[in-house]
Amino acid sequence: MDFASFLIQVLNSLQYGLLLFLVASGLTLVFGIMGIINLAHGSFYMIGAYLAFVLTSATGSLVLAIALGIPLALIFGALLEWALFSHLYKRDHLEQVLLTYGLILIFEQLRSLLVGDDVHGVAIPAFLDASIQLTEVMSYPVYRLAISVVCIVLAVALYYVIQRTRLGMMIRAGNDDRSMVEALGININMIYRVVFALGVALAALAGMLAAPISSVFPNMGSHVLIISFVIVVIGGIGSVWGALVAALIVGFADTFGKVLLPEISGMIVYLVMAVVLLWRPEGILKKG
Amino acid sequence: MNVNASLIVKLIAVAAIACVPISGESFYVELVAKMLLMAIFAMSLDLLVGFTGLVSFGHAAYFGIAAYSVALFTAKFGQMSLWVMLPAAILLSAAAALVIGIFVIRTKGIYFIMVTLAFAQMAYFVFHDTPLGGGSDGVYVDARPTAAIGSWVPFDLDNELHMFYFVLVMMLLVYLFLHRVLQSPFGRVLMGIKSNEHRMQSLGYFTFGYKLAAFTLAGALGGVAGFLYAVLFGFVTPELLSWHESGNVLLMVILGGMGNLAGAVLGAFAFEAMREFFADITKYWQLLMGGVIVALVLFLPGGLTAIPGRIKRALQGGGAK
Amino acid sequence: MDKHYKIVCNLILGAALVTTGMGSALAQDKVKVGLMLPYTGTFAALGNNITNGFKQYVEENGGKLAGREVQYVVVDDESNPARATEIARRLVTRDKVDVLIGSVHSGVALAAARVAANTKTLMIVPNAGANEITGAQCSPYVFRSSFSAWQPSYAMGEALAKRGVKNVVTLAWKYSFGTESVEGFTEGFTKGGGKIVKDMSLPFPNVEFQPFLTEIAALKPDAVFVFFAGAGAAKFVSDYAAAGLKGSIPLYGPGFLSEDVAAMGGAGEGLQTTLHYADGLNTERDNAFRTAYAAAYKAQPDVYAVQGYDAAQMYHAGLKAANGDPGKLDAVIDGIRAATIDSPRGSFTLSKAHNPVQDIYLREVKDGKNAVVEVVSAGLEDPARGCSM
Numbered sequence: 001m002d003f004a005s006f007l008i009q010v011l012n013s014l015q016y017g018l019l020l021f022l023v024a025s026g027l028t029l030v031f032g033i034m035g036i037i038n039l040a041h042g043s044f045y046m047i048g049a050y051l052a053f054v055l056t057s058a059t060g061s062l063v064l065a066i067a068l069g070i071p072l073a074l075i076f077g078a079l080l081e082w083a084l085f086s087h088l089y090k091r092d093h094l095e096q097v098l099l100t101y102g103l104i105l106i107f108e109q110l111r112s113l114l115v116g117d118d119v120h121g122v123a124i125p126a127f128l129d130a131s132i133q134l135t136e137v138m139s140y141p142v143y144r145l146a147i148s149v150v151c152i153v154l155a156v157a158l159y160y161v162i163q164r165t166r167l168g169m170m171i172r173a174g175n176d177d178r179s180m181v182e183a184l185g186i187n188i189n190m191i192y193r194v195v196f197a198l199g200v201a202l203a204a205l206a207g208m209l210a211a212p213i214s215s216v217f218p219n220m221g222s223h224v225l226i227i228s229f230v231i232v233v234i235g236g237i238g239s240v241w242g243a244l245v246a247a248l249i250v251g252f253a254d255t256f257g258k259v260l261l262p263e264i265s266g267m268i269v270y271l272v273m274a275v276v277l278l279w280r281p282e283g284i285l286k287k288g
Numbered sequence: 289m290n291v292n293a294s295l296i297v298k299l300i301a302v303a304a305i306a307c308v309p310i311s312g313e314s315f316y317v318e319l320v321a322k323m324l325l326m327a328i329f330a331m332s333l334d335l336l337v338g339f340t341g342l343v344s345f346g347h348a349a350y351f352g353i354a355a356y357s358v359a360l361f362t363a364k365f366g367q368m369s370l371w372v373m374l375p376a377a378i379l380l381s382a383a384a385a386l387v388i389g390i391f392v393i394r395t396k397g398i399y400f401i402m403v404t405l406a407f408a409q410m411a412y413f414v415f416h417d418t419p420l421g422g423g424s425d426g427v428y429v430d431a432r433p434t435a436a437i438g439s440w441v442p443f444d445l446d447n448e449l450h451m452f453y454f455v456l457v458m459m460l461l462v463y464l465f466l467h468r469v470l471q472s473p474f475g476r477v478l479m480g481i482k483s484n485e486h487r488m489q490s491l492g493y494f495t496f497g498y499k500l501a502a503f504t505l506a507g508a509l510g511g512v513a514g515f516l517y518a519v520l521f522g523f524v525t526p527e528l529l530s531w532h533e534s535g536n537v538l539l540m541v542i543l544g545g546m547g548n549l550a551g552a553v554l555g556a557f558a559f560e561a562m563r564e565f566f567a568d569i570t571k572y573w574q575l576l577m578g579g580v581i582v583a584l585v586l587f588l589p590g591g592l593t594a595i596p597g598r599i600k601r602a603l604q605g606g607g608a609k
Numbered sequence: 610m611d612k613h614y615k616i617v618c619n620l621i622l623g624a625a626l627v628t629t630g631m632g633s634a635l636a637q638d639k640v641k642v643g644l645m646l647p648y649t650g651t652f653a654a655l656g657n658n659i660t661n662g663f664k665q666y667v668e669e670n671g672g673k674l675a676g677r678e679v680q681y682v683v684v685d686d687e688s689n690p691a692r693a694t695e696i697a698r699r700l701v702t703r704d705k706v707d708v709l710i711g712s713v714h715s716g717v718a719l720a721a722a723r724v725a726a727n728t729k730t731l732m733i734v735p736n737a738g739a740n741e742i743t744g745a746q747c748s749p750y751v752f753r754s755s756f757s758a759w760q761p762s763y764a765m766g767e768a769l770a771k772r773g774v775k776n777v778v779t780l781a782w783k784y785s786f787g788t789e790s791v792e793g794f795t796e797g798f799t800k801g802g803g804k805i806v807k808d809m810s811l812p813f814p815n816v817e818f819q820p821f822l823t824e825i826a827a828l829k830p831d832a833v834f835v836f837f838a839g840a841g842a843a844k845f846v847s848d849y850a851a852a853g854l855k856g857s858i859p860l861y862g863p864g865f866l867s868e869d870v871a872a873m874g875g876a877g878e879g880l881q882t883t884l885h886y887a888d889g890l891n892t893e894r895d896n897a898f899r900t901a902y903a904a905a906y907k908a909q910p911d912v913y914a915v916q917g918y919d920a921a922q923m924y925h926a927g928l929k930a931a932n933g934d935p936g937k938l939d940a941v942i943d944g945i946r947a948a949t950i951d952s953p954r955g956s957f958t959l960s961k962a963h964n965p966v967q968d969i970y971l972r973e974v975k976d977g978k979n980a981v982v983e984v985v986s987a988g989l990e991d992p993a994r995g996c997s998m
Contacts, residue, residue, distance in 0.1 A: 005827040012819040037398050039535075087586060093398055094343045095585045098542055101535045102581030109574040109649065117653035119840045121847070121872035131853055138826035139853030144819075213847065214816060215872045217840035219651045223814060226409055226531065229402045237398055255820045258811055266417040266783070266812030270410035274391060277403060281394040315703035322695060417783050417812055424784035424813065425716040425739050426690050428723060428746070523720045525690035533691060564699075571648045571685055 001259070004135055009255055015144050017251020018151035019210060023224050024231040024243045025158060026202030032238015033171055033195050036085060037093050039100040041228060042221030043107040044200045048073060048207025050111060053120045053216045062125045066208050070201055077200030081193045089192070108219065117218050122211040147209050154202075158240050171195060230269055234276045236283025245284055298550060306456060309449050318520065321452050323560045324459045325516040330540040330552035331466055332509035337538070338546030339470060340502045341482030342393075345401045345534050346408025349388070350381040350507035352529030354514030356415055357381075359427040359524045367431035370445065374433070377515040378508050384411070385507020389500045405531055416526035426525030429518050445519060455516050459553075462509055466549055469505070478502050543584060545591025554592055640677040640928065640935050643700035645693075645711030645721060646735075648685040651839060652713045655913045656685075659735045661906050662917025663710060666925070669901065674921070675928035677935075682706055690716030697721035701730045707935035708733060708924050710917075715739035715785055722751045731927070731941060735920040736913060740789050743964035745995030750938075752945055752963040754920040756885050757991040758786055761863040762793035764969035764986035765834065765883040769861065770801020774831045778806050780821055781836035782813035790836040790863055798834075806830050816844045822852040833858055838865035843872040850876035867974050868911065880974045886912040886954040887970040887981035898953035910953075919952045923959075926950065962993035 001009070027041045051072065055065030084103075088096050123129075124143045131139035162168040170191050173181045181188050206224075214220070231250055235242030250269050257268035264271070276284060308320045329351055336342040354377040361368055361376065392403045415421030432445040443450040469475050477498050480488045488495050518524050527533070536559065544555025562580065566573035588594065644663070646656035660683070667679050682704045686696055693716070700706045701724060709725055709732040712718045718737030725732035726748035734742055734751065738758040742751065769777065777798060781787030787810065795805055806828055809821055825833055833854075837845045842865060849860055855876070864884025870877040898918065902910040910918075923945050930944025931937040949958050950965075957967040969986040972979040 002827060005823055008823045008826075009820055012823060016817055016819065031398055035398070037401055084582070084586070091585075091589070092343075093401055094337060094538065094542060094546070095589065097343070097345065097401065097535070098539055099582055099585040101539070102578040102585070105574040105578030106582070109572055109578065112649065112653060113572070117657070119654075119843055119869040119872045121843060121869075121874050123874055131851060133853065135826060137829060137854060137857045138823065139851075141851035143851075213844065213851075215840045215843045215847070215869075217651065218649075218653060220840070223816075226405070230406050233399065233402050233406060254817060258817075258820045259824055262810060263418075266413040266815075267410050270406055270413070273403075273406055274410075277391055277395070282399065313703065315699055318698060318702075319695070413812065423788070425719050425741070428719075521694040521720075523690075523694050523723055525693075525716050525720070527689055527691040527716070530691070532689075567685060567696075571683070573685065574649055 008134055008138065008140075009259065010252075011140065013252040013255040014248065015148045015251075016255060017248035018148045019206065020224075020227060020231055020250055021244050021247035022151050022154065022206040022209070023203055024228040024235070024247055025155070025240055026199035026206075027228050028232045028235065028238055028240060028243045029195055029202075030199040031232060034085075034089065034192050036088060036196075037096045037100070038199070039097060039225065040103040040107065041100075041199070041203050042223070042225030043104050044073070044077075044203035044221070045207040045210075045224050046111065046219075046221035047076075047107065048204030049122075049211040049214070049216045049220060050115055050207075051204065052208040052211040053122050054115065056122050056211075062122060062208075062212065066205070069208050070205060073201040073204035074197045076204075077197035078193050080200070081196040085196060086189065086192070104221070107221075112218065120216040122216060124212045141213075143212060147213075150209060154205075155240070155244055162240065167191075167194070227269065230273050232283075234273055234283060236285040239283070239285040242283055242285030294550075302456075302460070306453075309452055314448055317448060317452050319560070319564065321455045321520055322517075323557045324455045325513045325520065326537070326540065326560060327553040327556040328459050328462045328516070329510055329513035329537050330544070330556040331462060331549050332506045332513065333537050334541050334546060334549060334552040335466060335469075335478075335502060335509070336506045337541050338548065338552070339475070339482060340478045340499060341485075342499065342503065343401050343538075344404040344503075344506070345531065345538065346388075346404035346406070346411075347506070347510055347537055348529050348531070348533035349408040349411040350385050350510035351514035351517065351533070351537075352415065352524070352526070353384050353411065354378065354381040354511030355518035355524045355528055356421065356427070356514075358433070358515055358518035359429045360420075360422065362429050362431055362433075363422070363427065368433045370433040370435045371437065374512075374515055378511045381511025381514065382504050382508035385510075386500070386504045389503035389507075393496055393499045393503060405534065408529060408531060408534055412526055412529040412531075415529060421526065424526060426523055426527075429522045429524065432519050432522070451520065455520065458512060458516060462512060463549055463553070466509070470549075474498070474501070539581065543591055545593035548591075548593050551591055551593040558592060638677065639680040640674055640708075641680050641682060641704065641706045642924075643704060643706030643709045643711075644681055644683045645686050645696055645700060645709060645717075646683075647688040647713050647717075648683075650688050652688045655713045655736060658911055658913040659710075659713070659917035659920075661902070662910065662914035662919075663735070663921045665898075665902055665905055665914075666918045666921035668905070670925070674925045675931075675933040677928070677933050686712050686714070686717050686721075688712075688714040688717060690714065690720050693717040693720035694724060697724035698728075701725070701728050707731065710735055710920050712737055713913075715742070718742055719746065722746060722748065725750050729938065731924075731935075731938060733920040733923055735916045738789070739785055740991070740994070743960070743962040743991060743996065744993050747962045747993065747996035747998050749942060749998065752923060752959065753965065754923055754950075755916040755965070756967070757964050758789035758863075759793035759796075759991050760964075760967070760989055761883040761885065761969055762790040762834075762836070763797040764989055765861055765863065765971075766794040766797025766799075766803070767801055768797075768883070768971060768985040769832060769834075770798050770803045774798075774803060776804055776806045776830045777832050777834050778809065778825055778828055778830040779834045780809045780811075780825075782815075782841065783810040784813040786838070787813065787836045791834070794834050814841055816841050818845055818848045819852075822848060822854060825854060825858065826852070830858060833860050835860065835862045835866065837862070839869065840872070842866045843869045846873045846880060847876045855879075864912065864972060864979065867972070867979055870974050870977050870979065877974045877977070881982070882972055882974075882979065883969050883985060884912060884972060884979075885965070885967045885969055886915050887972040888978040889980045890953070890955070890970075892953075892955070894951060894955075895953040912954075915953050919950055919954075922950050922952065923948065960990050960993060961998055962991065962996040963998075964991045964993065966990045 051069040128143045130142045133139045231246045235246030257265045357377045540555040540559045544551030566576045713736045715737040734753040864882040926948035927941035927944035931940035957965045971982045971985045
């Protein structure tokens with residue numbers, strides 16, 4: 001590998017890692033703050049991608065689709081929390097696994113009934129549809145760089161909300177000691193609703209942003225679900241920073257694994273996870 | 289239900305199952321055989337989930353490793369002896385569970401769920417991607433193992449009836465074995481760990497060792513089920529190790545009611561029957577299946593075996609909980 | 610078995626058996642077709658199109674095949690090989706279908722083919738391309754109306770070598786279909802004097818292609834041959850164009866690469882692929898088929914619809930040879946073997962191993978269609994390695 005290729009691979013790793021972070025961040029928030037294990041997180045990614053497809057077809061603009069899609073995802077998340085997840089907080093993790101497993105089946109079938117089973121493409125917004133020449137034959141799509149920028153902005157925004165705002169303080173308190181927060185008269189149920197809706201919206205946003213480069217297809221959620229799990233485990237449940245670090249580690253491991261160790265590239269992220277677990281059973285940046 | 293009534297129900301159920309081959313419909317014989325082996329699988333997971341409090345979401349790995357060992361050994365060495373192949377398959381699954389267990393037992397709660405899942409995915413890729421596993425399309429098992437000991441052939445697994453009763457006997461043996469294990473001091477410790485691990489630790493128990501032993505045993509028994517699957521269907525595929533299969537067996541356990549061996553068996557039967565039935569009536573079976581799962585979690589937390597108790601309570605308490 | 614045991618058992622099971630109506634008598638005059646295809650999940654669209662194609666041919670014959678009314682038993686195989694054996698057994702032993710049509714996923718088809726061979730049931734595979742099905746695992750009872758993974762890729766290898774392309778990089782998903790396609794290509798390409806510079810693969814269904822595009826840019830081969838299908842194909846072609854490689858290093862692959870050309874935006878334009886079907890064949894047969902299909906289903910047919918349509922044609926040919934009696938299986942099989950299938954793709958016959966001997970087209974994406982360029986390999990027969998039939 002020459003030096004130019006190496007640098008481009010580093011760029012690939014960063015960009016892939018940041019996109020993974022976007023999916024995993026919602027998952028780790030819901031895990032960490034609400035103690036809910038949510039297999040349907042991949043479905044929210046899928047729903048986001050299909051929303052992008054449907055809304056872009058209707059409005060003619062991905063930007064508009066995202067602007068409409070985010071509030072829709074927030075409302076959808078809040079409704080789900082109210083109707084289903086709010087009954088699960090005091091229940092076993094096992095039951096959470098099952099409920100969300102059932103939801104995957106329902107969401108996939110509804111998707112099939114409403115939008116069909118074909119593969120669809122989503123157009124990249126015209127102002128981002130360009131490439132930057134890197135070497136004489138290779139160029140880099142501006143849209144991918146734009147996604148990375150959005151991911152970084154979101155990471156900073158999440159950090160700010162959780163560390164610096166009143167809502168974030170309540171969220172952190174809810175994570176640390178539920179009964180204490182309730183004793184202080186804070187409505188913990190409302191906090192949970194907000195966090196869950198935020199988690200759904202983050203996953204849906206990831207799906208919407210990824211739609212133009214990954215295309216939109218049945219079962220697309222299950223592909224990102226497992227890798228998000230691995231990231232959350234490596235990073236430490238509930239830690240947004242941990243998820244960021246872990247996503248970047250996975251991005252690098254996956255990218256360079258494919259090129260340097262093709263024989264085991266399917267397993268490499270799991271090997272990384274095993275090593276991290278031996279070293280730190282609770283993840284790199286366990287909260288609290 | 290008192291002990292005797294419950295025993296009588298179980299005996300009648302076994303008698304009814306033993307009679308299935310009389311129908312002469314080989315599809316139903318095979319379907320029930322599959323339900324029986326899935327019942328073994330569900331019981332092995334129940335040992336972890338229901339009795340030790342370890343929610344494993346990667347149990348399909350041990351099922352798949354045993355099933356693959358049958359296919360790969362048969363491909364390499366020709367027809368295997370049952371008396372070699374069955375222990376070998378169980379040992380391989382147990383060994384895998386032991387190694388993975390060392391990693392995962394250190395974790396707790398949600399971590400445990402996700403880490404077991406991730407390790408199962410790793411096993412999935414070994415069979416899906418590497419030359420060792422024979423590729424993504426799966427591998428045929430060209431000959432069922434022979435039960436011959438020297439020139440004496442006690443039974444013949446190629447015979448549909450013999451195969452069916454072999455699976456039935458294995459299921460009963462696993463049930464009785466687990467029943468015995470759970471009543472032993474070892475089983476008591478596991479249940480103690482489930483209700484309060486810290487107390488068990490302060491009582492001086494090395495809980496890591498107990499949990500690892502339970503994890504390995506569950507893997508071994510999951511291997512029994514996987515072995516039977518490979519022999520019965522003659523075809524193995526990486527999908528046997530996928531997280532969907534791990535999810536399905538968890539569903540069986542909770543459907544029947546966890547912490548109850550007979551419940552796991554009932555759950556396996558109910559789950560397989562439900563899949564057959566839904567797939568038969570509509571293309572949109574996933575919607576029904578998903579709906580049933582969601583309803584089950586919301587409205588029937590104790591599983592099917594809790595229904596009699598709930599009815600009784602409802603009658604006594606005039607409907608109030 | 611002991612008589613008393615039987616009586617006791619019948620008492621226990623009796624009620625259940627009567628109510629479920631097991632083993633009930635069937636209408637004898639109908640021919641029962643078992644459609645074992647994916648109707649949910651990633652391949653659902655393919656399953657639906659195959660079903661449409663099959664039913665279209667039957668409808669063209671007044672709802673009958675060789676004078677027999679057709680009764681369908683439809684089951685969703687979920688593209689899940691772990692359940693395939695069970696589902697195939699259900700169709701064969703419980704529903705007693707006369708012919709099994711399935712499936713899209715190769716693992717599912719292989720599992721079902723094993724059931725068909727063991728139970729001596731006729732099976733026609735309307736898509737799954739695994740070489741083994743009509744190769745090492747071939748069976749007198751199993752036919753294929755589609756292709757072997759080897760066919761389009763080998764033809765592409767030959768064609769590129771003939772054009773004087775020297776150095777090629779290959780890239781595919783690391784699963785059977787991908788591996789077999791690359792092997793077929795390599796065979797045809799190296800035989801003609803070409804050289805594979807690097808053979809790369811990634812786990813199925815991973816779609817993070819960026820590291821490979823960087824590798825390709827560094828290696829600068831004369832051309833790139835890839836195997837991807839479905840959404841992964843659409844993504845790869847888009848990524849390839851976005852990385853600026855489209856203009857400098859030509860991309861080739863078997864036709865599955867360009868099936869979802871609409872999902873690629875403009876990135877697919879000019880892409881050349883090989884397959885046993887193409888748009889714009891403009892034969893009388895194909896035009897009639899397409900018009901009728903579009904009228905019936907309000908959609909344009911694709912290669913999957915053709916494969917379903919031809920599966921029905923093949924079974925029809927067999928039934929006719931057996932005077933409409935599906936029970937005369939040997940006659941049905943001989944009938945299919947001897948038949949020349951008048952397919953929309955162009956007529957084909959079946960090889961000794963029961964795989965179509967067919968023309969492979971070179972196609973080029975023009976205005977969102979896979980327009981035919983030429984026949985690059987006429988009457989190409991799969992070598993059926995490992996088959997002793």
